[in-house]
Amino acid sequence: MIALLIRDLRLAVRAGGGFGLGLAFFLIVVVLVPFAVGPQTQLLAAISPGVLWIGALLACLLSLDRIFALDWEDGSLDLLATAPLPMEGVVSVKALAHWLTTGLPLVLVAPLLGVLLNLPVQGYGWLVVSLAIGTPALSVIGTFGAALTVGLKRGGLLMSLLVLPLYVPTLIFGAEVARRGADGLAVKTALLMEAGISFGVIALLPFASAAVLRINIR
Amino acid sequence: MIALLIRDLRLAVRAGGGFGLGLAFFLIVVVLVPFAVGPQTQLLAAISPGVLWIGALLACLLSLDRIFALDWEDGSLDLLATAPLPMEGVVSVKALAHWLTTGLPLVLVAPLLGVLLNLPVQGYGWLVVSLAIGTPALSVIGTFGAALTVGLKRGGLLMSLLVLPLYVPTLIFGAEVARRGADGLAVKTALLMEAGISFGVIALLPFASAAVLRINIR
Amino acid sequence: MMPELGKYAGTVLSAYGASIVLLVVLVAASWRRARKVKAALAKVENPDG
Amino acid sequence: MLTVTDLCVARGGLAILEGVSFELAAGRALVLRGPNGAGKTTLLRTVAGLQPAEAGEISGGGEAIAYAGHSDGLKAMLSVRENLAFWASVFDAGGVDDALKAFDLVTLQDRMAGTLSAGQKRRLGLARLMVTGRPIWVLDEPTVSLDAASVALFADAVRGHLAQGGSALMATHIDLGIPEAEVFDVGPFKAKPRAAAMDEAFL
Amino acid sequence: MLTVTDLCVARGGLAILEGVSFELAAGRALVLRGPNGAGKTTLLRTVAGLQPAEAGEISGGGEAIAYAGHSDGLKAMLSVRENLAFWASVFDAGGVDDALKAFDLVTLQDRMAGTLSAGQKRRLGLARLMVTGRPIWVLDEPTVSLDAASVALFADAVRGHLAQGGSALMATHIDLGIPEAEVFDVGPFKAKPRAAAMDEAFL
Amino acid sequence: MSIWEYANPVKFIRTTDKVLPWIAGLAAVALVIGLGWGFFFTPDDYRQGSTVKIIYIHVPSAFLAINAWLMMLVASLIWIVRRHHVSALAARAAAPVGAVMTLIALITGAIWGQPMWGTWWEWDPRLTSFLILFLFYLGYMALWEAIENDDTAADLTSILCLVGSVFALLSRYAVNFWNQGLHQGSSVMRAGAATGDTTERVSNVFAVPLFISIAGFALLFIALVFLRTQTEIRARRMRALLARERQA
Numbered sequence A, B: 001m002i003a004l005l006i007r008d009l010r011l012a013v014r015a016g017g018g019f020g021l022g023l024a025f026f027l028i029v030v031v032l033v034p035f036a037v038g039p040q041t042q043l044l045a046a047i048s049p050g051v052l053w054i055g056a057l058l059a060c061l062l063s064l065d066r067i068f069a070l071d072w073e074d075g076s077l078d079l080l081a082t083a084p085l086p087m088e089g090v091v092s093v094k095a096l097a098h099w100l101t102t103g104l105p106l107v108l109v110a111p112l113l114g115v116l117l118n119l120p121v122q123g124y125g126w127l128v129v130s131l132a133i134g135t136p137a138l139s140v141i142g143t144f145g146a147a148l149t150v151g152l153k154r155g156g157l158l159m160s161l162l163v164l165p166l167y168v169p170t171l172i173f174g175a176e177v178a179r180r181g182a183d184g185l186a187v188k189t190a191l192l193m194e195a196g197i198s199f200g201v202i203a204l205l206p207f208a209s210a211a212v213l214r215i216n217i218r
Numbered sequence C: 001m002m003p004e005l006g007k008y009a010g011t012v013l014s015a016y017g018a019s020i021v022l023l024v025v026l027v028a029a030s031w032r033r034a035r036k037v038k039a040a041l042a043k044v045e046n047p048d049g
Numbered sequence D, E: 001m002l003t004v005t006d007l008c009v010a011r012g013g014l015a016i017l018e019g020v021s022f023e024l025a026a027g028r029a030l031v032l033r034g035p036n037g038a039g040k041t042t043l044l045r046t047v048a049g050l051q052p053a054e055a056g057e058i059s060g061g062g063e064a065i066a067y068a069g070h071s072d073g074l075k076a077m078l079s080v081r082e083n084l085a086f087w088a089s090v091f092d093a094g095g096v097d098d099a100l101k102a103f104d105l106v107t108l109q110d111r112m113a114g115t116l117s118a119g120q121k122r123r124l125g126l127a128r129l130m131v132t133g134r135p136i137w138v139l140d141e142p143t144v145s146l147d148a149a150s151v152a153l154f155a156d157a158v159r160g161h162l163a164q165g166g167s168a169l170m171a172t173h174i175d176l177g178i179p180e181a182e183v184f185d186v187g188p189f190k191a192k193p194r195a196a197a198m199d200e201a202f203l
Numbered sequence F: 001m002s003i004w005e006y007a008n009p010v011k012f013i014r015t016t017d018k019v020l021p022w023i024a025g026l027a028a029v030a031l032v033i034g035l036g037w038g039f040f041f042t043p044d045d046y047r048q049g050s051t052v053k054i055i056y057i058h059v060p061s062a063f064l065a066i067n068a069w070l071m072m073l074v075a076s077l078i079w080i081v082r083r084h085h086v087s088a089l090a091a092r093a094a095a096p097v098g099a100v101m102t103l104i105a106l107i108t109g110a111i112w113g114q115p116m117w118g119t120w121w122e123w124d125p126r127l128t129s130f131l132i133l134f135l136f137y138l139g140y141m142a143l144w145e146a147i148e149n150d151d152t153a154a155d156l157t158s159i160l161c162l163v164g165s166v167f168a169l170l171s172r173y174a175v176n177f178w179n180q181g182l183h184q185g186s187s188v189m190r191a192g193a194a195t196g197d198t199t200e201r202v203s204n205v206f207a208v209p210l211f212i213s214i215a216g217f218a219l220l221f222i223a224l225v226f227l228r229t230q231t232e233i234r235a236r237r238m239r240a241l242l243a244r245e246r247q248a
């Protein structure tokens, strides 16, 4: 199991910078928004928590299809399925590796990008907290979507379609925490909801992902 | 050449709905924005042209890596390279097929999504015009990025990183047209600039893409 | 010795600090890699000496 | 010991082979033969548990099986040794060095797997079997792309495995260099035209 | 006629073969042999113009060559016939029906290429050669995964091609069923240890 | 003797080995004098207070950020036209230096903006186009990293550099059109030329140390590029030797 984690991390680092690129995408989405909506500081400040959340979500989303696709194409997935690892363990490790290479860097760099979008000062803390709680859920949900679409050609876009609605609850509460934090309002309820969803998802969804993956392989 | 176009279109339709999914992604990005930035009508109306443009751009971007990746993996690209087609023609046809399956549907559906984001009435016409002029450039630039990264594992994200800064001028002028249109301001200069960039890109960039592709295949 | 920076002391010092740190990191990284590669190459060129 | 009784396998919603029965004892090798499209791959995948059987029984398989299919499951960006070591630790078995030696990969061990030639990749894919520590090898066209010397290496590896009480089930079109293996022709077991079980309710 | 003179080919920044010279006249077939990793694939790709030669001359190739490598370039979501028809129109040649017949694919013609077995895919990949209308076939292990009957079909197709004045250059480890072909062993042409041209400036 | 002789890797290393210590030393001296003078011995500006001192870092780094890209463009063209390996490697070597310069300009600008404009970041055209330039640097470096074959990487990155330059220019105009900014126009270049007293110009008190520190940054850039190019050449040579050894 640890061997799998190490392998995935190593592949992410070797194969052209798995870390760096998720980040770069996040950066670029955030940078493009002002070009699209215009340079007014006021407006940007108002939408900045939302934009940062959407950016993080899309950056996560983009790297999802690689979770299983590469292992599927070269036949490793068949071999893993016959290996003495529980499938639940495999999907959890895959989700963890995805979070470590994508979600965690996003959490760390989000405050920097907050500067670009004139995020109000009191918002930084809650932004980071909400992302730190929310991104693991994004990775786990994404793993489920990836397991659903593995082996389908053009799976990437189909997966986006399946995964994005599943992201909605996490996004709503996560962005709400960040937004209220930035406006200086109370965040407790939203934060509890977000944390509840995250824990529930992390605890239960891997079983569904494992089931789906077993079906897809046969 | 036409055979290639027909094949690509057919593959897009067969392989799990090339049309449908680009659209679906656009739809979902646009739908997620209100969740992220909050439901204030005023705010949404102000950012709606920009959000629609960003949504279209990301929907384009997501399907780019498929332009050459599939042909590369199954060996078709090698065979195409030895076929009696000029490489410039191949990349242009690929870009055209991408636009027909992704850009064009986006242009047609954008007004519908404008409704969701409270786009002001006078904005619809210019939104469509700006997208119609801009999206072909997005496809052509994207083809260049795809040609640069074909054959690299994890090329998808690297490609985003390379392509997004190249999208900046098109995005700025395109969104400017849509924004000014929505605000009822004069759009002439921005429109001319956008059209100029599009034509320049379409006329010249395929040569660079072809050169890059030839280098990548050898 | 320290010049009077007034109310902007933090600003100026952090600008200088950040830039100098970045420059030092860049120079150090370049230099270290130069030395490492030079040594590795020397080893490859004559393995015994 | 692997026992297959009255097995029916399907692919793409169609029964392909039916009534297949054979036994594979420890220390024995069985070679599947049959023309292209006969259903060898489908049969092997079913035996390996990668797809469900339509009907019939497979006993003694499951966790005892190490499967190697048409593709090798190599990571282009990991070195030859890293690829093997990964599978060794997944299967909680050792023997990476022995496997490298058995398939003449020692000199290539630090090369990225993506830069190997077709035959070298195949050798690496086969070497993986030796680090699984599993008794039953299920192999689909193992010697594709191998030169004569490598086929001999493969035959030696199989013989060694059999000598240790393992067994091997292999599909192939060409000679594997293992004359002592029994041959099982799948041709006679072609299924009568009928739908797969999942469609039966609709007929 | 294809003439290769004193060719040096490289892969991964290393010269692999050097001093390779041969001629391939119309109506003749040449079979490349050599152990795994000898450089056959590299040589064929160079001859086909897919990678630049390090040194030496290739004349008569270029637009006259139809190449078929380790992978078949099939689209899983197109039917067998559509796959062939596409290549026929890219090469501006006809003969789809003949090609289907020659490789016994007529009954499979409406099947999606993705659902074929390994050998059936290979047959389709080879059938593609017949719709290119090109005189020189350059084939890398063409009979991998083929059963005996399909190898015979392939041999017939090559003979027919040669009879029409075409020629074929093929790498293989197994018997192709074309005894009249000359054999060219690449073993003796292994390059002396030296760097590829692009690195020479650094040595 | 033609300048192209230095395109031979060995010759390049030999020559630069000789001049490198001098350039590095000069760079250090110029930096210490320029920054030291600027930091300790210049008066505050009547409007900007002590924050003017940031100019001694901000302007040189901004200047080099642009010129490093220009140098890469020229080197890429040389590679495309004449295929001299050293020029491709020099472009590769310059990219991280240029990226750091861009980052320094951005960071010092952001820090400066806080007291002057009341915000860390403003979507002013100058700043925005620097941000885009930074993205180009990142993409360029990532592409180099991602490709294994050295010649392929050189070819592809030099084409990216060409195309990117055109788009960087386009972006500059686009951004200008999009937002007329707060950032002041260029006045440094005119400052030394004539002695005047308009507030438009940076007065000489500031100009002299500024020019010294620009020179320091430029020398530092040259020294770093020489050093890093040497490293790239050696790494390439090592790879070639190892490959040959493995083959034997």
Ligand code: HEM
Residues within 6 Å of the ligand: F055, F058, F059, F062, F063, F105, F106, F107, F108, F109, F110, F111, F112, F113, F114, F116, F117, F126, F127, F128, F130, F131, F183, F184, F185, F186, F187, F188, F189, F202
């Ligand atoms: C992230 C932010 C910034 C970036 C990327 C940036 C970039 C630049 C660039 C490219 C130059 C041009 C140097 C030249 O013309 O030779 C420059 C000069 C300058 N910048 Fe900034 N700048 C930023 C923020 C600021 C801020 C906030 C201030 C102060 C209020 C400032 C003040 C100056 C001054 C005084 C000059 C010298 C202008 C001249 O006289 O030539 N900059 N900056």
Ligand SMILES: Nc1ncnc2c1ncn2[C@@H]1O[C@H](COP(=O)(O)OP(=O)(O)OP(=O)(O)O)[C@@H](O)[C@H]1O
Residues within 6 Å of the ligand: D011, D012, D013, D014, D016, D034, D035, D036, D037, D038, D039, D040, D041, D042, D043, E114, E115, E116, E117, E118, E119, E120, E145
């Ligand atoms: N999705 C599908 N729909 C219909 N038929 C299918 C599908 N997939 C495979 N088949 C058919 O099932 C049969 C068995 O295929 P299988 O891959 O098991 O053959 P095989 O014996 O391994 O052949 P080969 O020697 O060529 O590898 C083939 O005739 C194939 O065409």
Ligand SMILES: Nc1ncnc2c1ncn2[C@@H]1O[C@H](COP(=O)(O)OP(=O)(O)OP(=O)(O)O)[C@@H](O)[C@H]1O
Residues within 6 Å of the ligand: D114, D115, D116, D117, D118, D119, D120, D145, E011, E012, E013, E014, E016, E034, E035, E036, E037, E038, E039, E040, E041, E042, E043
């Ligand atoms: N990127 C690379 N770096 C170093 N060596 C490489 C690289 N790619 C291939 N090689 C080596 O080049 C040699 C020639 O490979 P090639 O694929 O041409 O062999 P081949 O004769 O076709 O072998 P096979 O019969 O196994 O297909 C092999 O030894 C291979 O390991």
Ligand SMILES: [Mg+2]
Residues within 6 Å of the ligand: D040, D041, D042, D140, E117, E118, E119
């Ligand atoms: Mg098979």
Ligand SMILES: [Mg+2]
Residues within 6 Å of the ligand: D117, D118, D119, E040, E041, E042, E140
């Ligand atoms: Mg080969």
